[in-house]
Amino acid sequence: MTTDVGLGEPQVVTIAADEDVVRVRQLVRTVAVAAKLSLVDQTKLVTAASELARNTLVYGGGGGAEVTVVDGGRRRGIRIVFSDDGPGIADLDLALTDGYTTGGGLGLGLSGARRLVDEFDIDTAAGQGTRITVTKWAR
Amino acid sequence: MGLTAEESGRIAALLDTHADKLTASWTDTIAVSLRGRLTRAELLKQVQDLHRATLDALRSGDFDLAAAGSGALRAALVDLSRSRARQGFSASETAITVFGLKKALFDVVDTRGADPQVLADLIAAGLMIDDLGLFTFETYAKTREELIADQAEQLLELATPVVKLWEGVVAIPLVGTLDSARAQVVMERLLETLVETSSPYAIIDITGVPAVDTQVAQHILKTVVAARLMGAECIISGIRPQIAQTIVALGIEFGDIATKATLADALRHALRMIEASRKGRSN
Numbered sequence: 010m011t012t013d014v015g016l017g018e019p020q021v022v023t024i025a026a027d028e029d030v031v032r033v034r035q036l037v038r039t040v041a042v043a044a045k046l047s048l049v050d051q052t053k054l055v056t057a058a059s060e061l062a063r064n065t066l067v068y069g070g071g072g073g074a075e076v077t078v079v080d081g082g083r084r085r086g087i088r089i090v091f092s093d094d095g096p097g098i099a100d101l102d103l104a105l106t107d108g109y110t111t112g113g114g115l116g117l118g119l120s121g122a123r124r125l126v127d128e129f130d131i132d133t134a135a136g137q138g139t140r141i142t143v144t145k146w147a148r
Numbered sequence: 149m150g151l152t153a154e155e156s157g158r159i160a161a162l163l164d165t166h167a168d169k170l171t172a173s174w175t176d177t178i179a180v181s182l183r184g185r186l187t188r189a190e191l192l193k194q195v196q197d198l199h200r201a202t203l204d205a206l207r208s209g210d211f212d213l214a215a216a217g218s219g220a221l222r223a224a225l226v227d228l229s230r231s232r233a234r235q236g237f238s239a240s241e242t243a244i245t246v247f248g249l250k251k252a253l254f255d256v257v258d259t260r261g262a263d264p265q266v267l268a269d270l271i272a273a274g275l276m277i278d279d280l281g282l283f284t285f286e287t288y289a290k291t292r293e294e295l296i297a298d299q300a301e302q303l304l305e306l307a308t309p310v311v312k313l314w315e316g317v318v319a320i321p322l323v324g325t326l327d328s329a330r331a332q333v334v335m336e337r338l339l340e341t342l343v344e345t346s347s348p349y350a351i352i353d354i355t356g357v358p359a360v361d362t363q364v365a366q367h368i369l370k371t372v373v374a375a376r377l378m379g380a381e382c383i384i385s386g387i388r389p390q391i392a393q394t395i396v397a398l399g400i401e402f403g404d405i406a407t408k409a410t411l412a413d414a415l416r417h418a419l420r421m422i423e424a425s426r427k428g429r430s431n
Contacts, residue, residue, distance in 0.1 A: 053394050056394045117362045120399065
């Protein structure tokens with residue numbers, strides 16, 4: 010796997026099976042290490058990516074993840090975009106409530122992932138698919 | 149692709165007439181590509197076997213790799229690609245072993261001013277070699293897939309040992325990714341070992357798990373609940389600082405399950421509990 014991190018060159022992983030969640034996790038870890046995130050931030054970002062990638066697979070019916078190193082002036086960050094063409098989220102507030110799940114999980118994936126990253130943006134509507142953008146900055 | 153009986157006969161004659169030159173040139177091509185990882189003598193032996201098998205197949209009449217007459221050739225190609233795959237050679241290094249014949253043929257047969265018949269035969273032979281190459285490649289890929297499947301299975305078995313740490317205390321060190329399949333194996337192993345050793349305490353050590361997400365946590369929680377139903381108490385150990393912070397941010401609650409930073413702490417905790425219950429009983 011590549012370790013040199015070029016600014017603005019997105020690395021794309023297709024999410025279609027369980028193994029792909031692992032591949033997303035490994036890619037994010039590699040990029041996070043190269044972007045010099047602290048161990049805690051690496052772990053947080055990898056965990057958030059793991060949650061969101063699994064959501065993309067389980068609820069979105071598969072999709073993709075795009076990992077990019079972004080420049081925020083004095084610091085670098087990592088931006089990951091998860092997108093799927095699934096059913097979308099009808100009630101976003103409810104979906105972001107701790108403990109709410111439609112799939113038998115703990116109901117903490119989406120809300121937890123939001124707490125694990127610095128910036129969290131979600132673009133979804135019923136029948137429109139879901140696109141989640143998260144960013145974590147190196148401190 | 150099949151050849152007519154006449155084509156087969158002529159190509160066989162071609163291969164036979166130049167046998168020594170062909171095998172030598174063929175071996176050279178492979179040797180260059182493998183860069184000394186197999187000795188020339190070994191390669192020459194393989195090439196001669198392949199050469200003989202190809203000749204036999206061609207002489208059996210109208211050549212077709214799928215036909216009964218080519219059985220020995222297919223077996224030779226299967227053996228070759230299997231051994232290449234198992235020895236860790238790349239796909240192109242394996243393919244060159246077969247395609248080397250084509251280059252050798254073009255080197256050995258003088259095409260300048262040659263009879264059009266010879267040229268046509270060369271093309272037919274080239275197409276035949278492509279078939280052999282494809283077959284080899286397929287076998288190679290299949291062998292690699294088998295190897296990967298075997299290894300995945302072995303990993304599943306390997307990565308989940310349950311060890312008895314002390315009288316009444318078993319531990320299961322988790323390493324790597326805890327997906328649903330592995331979580332199932334882990335839970336079964338742990339519950340079986342609890343019964344076998346009649347241990348009241350089990351330590352689940354997650355030092356080797358790189359990231360604890362909600363799925364991993366849920367698997368662990370389910371295992372703990374199952375163990376409780378059987379009267380055993382679980383302690384989770386190996387929670388490193390970054391994992392602890394991530395778990396807090398995610399909002400996962402381990403409730404009244406005992407968690408410790410290290411396996412040693414967990415063992416000490418278990419022994420203390422065993423001691424306490426023994427004292428309780430003797431009073």
